[in-house]
Amino acid sequence: MPEPVQIRLPYDDDDDRDFAAKFIDGDATDSAGNTINGDNVRYSEPVSLIGPGVTPTGPAEPPTGCNHMNPALIGKTGPGARATGLAPGYTAEAYAADMAQWRRSGGGRSMSEQEMAIRIAKQNIGNSFPRG
Secondary structure, three states: OOOOOOOOOOOOHHHHHHHHHHHHHOOOOOOOOEOOOOOEOOOOOOEEOOEEOOOOOOOOOOOOOOOOOOHHHHOOOOOOOHHHOOOOOOOHHHHHHHHHHHHHOOOOOOHHHHHHHHHHHHHHHHHHOOOO
């Protein structure tokens, strides 16, 4: 069996081991000034390399799926407002009536009808622009 090949990195492994031991003991900081216990010698809070961290205040908001959005784009909240996901003035009853009418009219194409339409469109494109 051949001997395993040892790869030598261009830096001294002993320096890394020394730093790791000092960091674990709390005697060294990373390049942003953080210690292993989360303190920072340069700032009052731990930081990342992109800047000081922000400490959250108060209880976290429950996730709604819209927390990341600009509130002006969401609209008003409350009964009958966009909290239901509907446009202003469009009630849940009106939505249900419109959906019932859409279903009675046959709704949209089924998945197989959509697939067939795509195949026909591709075939028409291929016939119109044959590969030479």
